[in-house]
Amino acid sequence: MDTTAVDTQGKEQAAGHTHAGHGYSPRKDEHLKRLRRIEGQVRGLQRMVTEDEYCIDVLTQVSAATKALQAFALSMLEEHLAHCVAHAVEQGGPEADAKVKEASQAIARLVRS
Amino acid sequence: MDTTAVDTQGKEQAAGHTHAGHGYSPRKDEHLKRLRRIEGQVRGLQRMVTEDEYCIDVLTQVSAATKALQAFALSMLEEHLAHCVAHAVEQGGPEADAKVKEASQAIARLVRS
Amino acid sequence: MDTTAVDTQGKEQAAGHTHAGHGYSPRKDEHLKRLRRIEGQVRGLQRMVTEDEYCIDVLTQVSAATKALQAFALSMLEEHLAHCVAHAVEQGGPEADAKVKEASQAIARLVRS
Amino acid sequence: MDTTAVDTQGKEQAAGHTHAGHGYSPRKDEHLKRLRRIEGQVRGLQRMVTEDEYCIDVLTQVSAATKALQAFALSMLEEHLAHCVAHAVEQGGPEADAKVKEASQAIARLVRS
Numbered sequence: 001m002d003t004t005a006v007d008t009q010g011k012e013q014a015a016g017h018t019h020a021g022h023g024y025s026p027r028k029d030e031h032l033k034r035l036r037r038i039e040g041q042v043r044g045l046q047r048m049v050t051e052d053e054y055c056i057d058v059l060t061q062v063s064a065a066t067k068a069l070q071a072f073a074l075s076m077l078e079e080h081l082a083h084c085v086a087h088a089v090e091q092g093g094p095e096a097d098a099k100v101k102e103a104s105q106a107i108a109r110l111v112r113s
Numbered sequence: 114m115d116t117t118a119v120d121t122q123g124k125e126q127a128a129g130h131t132h133a134g135h136g137y138s139p140r141k142d143e144h145l146k147r148l149r150r151i152e153g154q155v156r157g158l159q160r161m162v163t164e165d166e167y168c169i170d171v172l173t174q175v176s177a178a179t180k181a182l183q184a185f186a187l188s189m190l191e192e193h194l195a196h197c198v199a200h201a202v203e204q205g206g207p208e209a210d211a212k213v214k215e216a217s218q219a220i221a222r223l224v225r226s
Numbered sequence: 227m228d229t230t231a232v233d234t235q236g237k238e239q240a241a242g243h244t245h246a247g248h249g250y251s252p253r254k255d256e257h258l259k260r261l262r263r264i265e266g267q268v269r270g271l272q273r274m275v276t277e278d279e280y281c282i283d284v285l286t287q288v289s290a291a292t293k294a295l296q297a298f299a300l301s302m303l304e305e306h307l308a309h310c311v312a313h314a315v316e317q318g319g320p321e322a323d324a325k326v327k328e329a330s331q332a333i334a335r336l337v338r339s
Numbered sequence: 340m341d342t343t344a345v346d347t348q349g350k351e352q353a354a355g356h357t358h359a360g361h362g363y364s365p366r367k368d369e370h371l372k373r374l375r376r377i378e379g380q381v382r383g384l385q386r387m388v389t390e391d392e393y394c395i396d397v398l399t400q401v402s403a404a405t406k407a408l409q410a411f412a413l414s415m416l417e418e419h420l421a422h423c424v425a426h427a428v429e430q431g432g433p434e435a436d437a438k439v440k441e442a443s444q445a446i447a448r449l450v451r452s
Contacts, residue, residue: 036159042151049144055190062189069178073172073450078443080172085420111450199315202311205316213304214304281419332398332399
């Protein structure tokens, strides 16, 4: 897993991307851990359906997976505001406005989903 | 996959479960297909994070996965109301009230998640 | 307020409506109390905006009002399942299926809003 | 109504508040118009309950009011990011981090409500 992370980072740097532009690399391992846990929850749901488990128990597990996805999104969004958006705002100009607009639209999608 | 479905159904019948009690078996394949697609979305999210894709694109994918989980839950819930809850209501008595209460609590968890 | 409630109930009975068809009259006062509190929250929001209160405090109040609306909806929905839907299911036939379908669509709107 | 708005603005300026600190005054009239419409929806809900209107119609109106509250919150939040948070980020220091953190927490409350 670490090897992959290093490789990817190498590719990133080669492509000239800076982490100021992305910002979530510091918490990358935490993000991946959360997502693997969510994948496990979704696989658990498949097992529950296959084994005809009780509908309400399936729905409880869906609520847990949905909350976990939201928690991941909120953590991602906080980093995005603290890094990408803050970076653009420091630079100023139309790019700053565009980043704020873009973040607001992403928040709207999260609130509505 | 089909084999598993048949085996499970066999086990179900052997155990004396009736589908009136569960209700979602008729749409089992559809449910499993949805869940496998959601699993694919969550694995896609892991790939996106590993490859440092842009935060906003990750968040858009999270919204899609969340909506897909909700659609699965709503489909599950509709079947539960049409089968398990309706069955209990036809029987009447305290079990009917308990089923309605239980379904309402599951709906509350979905609305709040 | 009480006078109005009595009058309306009179009109209802005159029109031959049964509460089995509606179901929420037993909790009518509770519902109206909740809604008046929500109206108060929304008026409070207007005051906050008029007085230029801090955005985050306004947003906190919006979250409270949204949660209160959801709680009202969930209480309404539980009664609807316990009375209108259960009543239709007891009668059976296509009306029962239609009621379950209709309730599921209302739940979907709540989950998505 | 206009008179009040002018008075309040006068009071604001007298108190030495700057709009950089708040940010939503430019859209104040739009916000108040939205909120008055939401208040009307909530009063409409009270009328519907008083007149024993059909549960599903009441729930549809609740979904509309909830969506309207969310739209107000998202509009408020976008202004907050574009003004208060951007302003703090330009100044830099711990205040900038605190504003981003605070905004993220408000977003989390919206997503979860």
